[in-house]
Amino acid sequence: MNLVRKFVTAAAGITALGSAVVGLGVSPASASPGGCVWGTDNCIYYHSNFTGGFNGDGGNDNYGNPGWYFAGCAGGNCDGDGQSIKNNAGSMYNMSGSWVRVFYNSNQSGPYIDIAPYTQESLVGTVVYNQNASQLFW
Numbered sequence: 001m002n003l004v005r006k007f008v009t010a011a012a013g014i015t016a017l018g019s020a021v022v023g024l025g026v027s028p029a030s031a032s033p034g035g036c037v038w039g040t041d042n043c044i045y046y047h048s049n050f051t052g053g054f055n056g057d058g059g060n061d062n063y064g065n066p067g068w069y070f071a072g073c074a075g076g077n078c079d080g081d082g083q084s085i086k087n088n089a090g091s092m093y094n095m096s097g098s099w100v101r102v103f104y105n106s107n108q109s110g111p112y113i114d115i116a117p118y119t120q121e122s123l124v125g126t127v128v129y130n131q132n133a134s135q136l137f138w
Helices: 002-024
Strands: 042-045 054-057 091-094 100-105 109-115 119-122 134-137
Touching: 091 100, 109 119
Parallel strands: none
Antiparallel strands: 042 054, 042 091, 091 119, 100 109, 100 134
């Protein structure tokens, strides 16, 4: 009986280890609920100190489109999680090798700010603080 119990325990441990190894193979985009990917995305945060809900966007997009919402918790803070990114961003981290232009209006129009490659930017005091609607990589 002890031998059977040891075998079942060992098999369960191997199964758990196999699941953990498979979990390690998950890409950064799917591993992070917010989807910020180093090298391609502009990571957008709800708060001005890079905390709260966040999400990554690697395209020339309008933030008001369906699906652009804060997903995940950064810095141990979940404020904003589930809310629309449009007109709610407090900070951004350009994780890409390109410049990102963040616009006040949709369709890449109106006043804007530029964020250098691999740079964190608090939006407080800028024209797009909580008034952000689109972005353009250049």
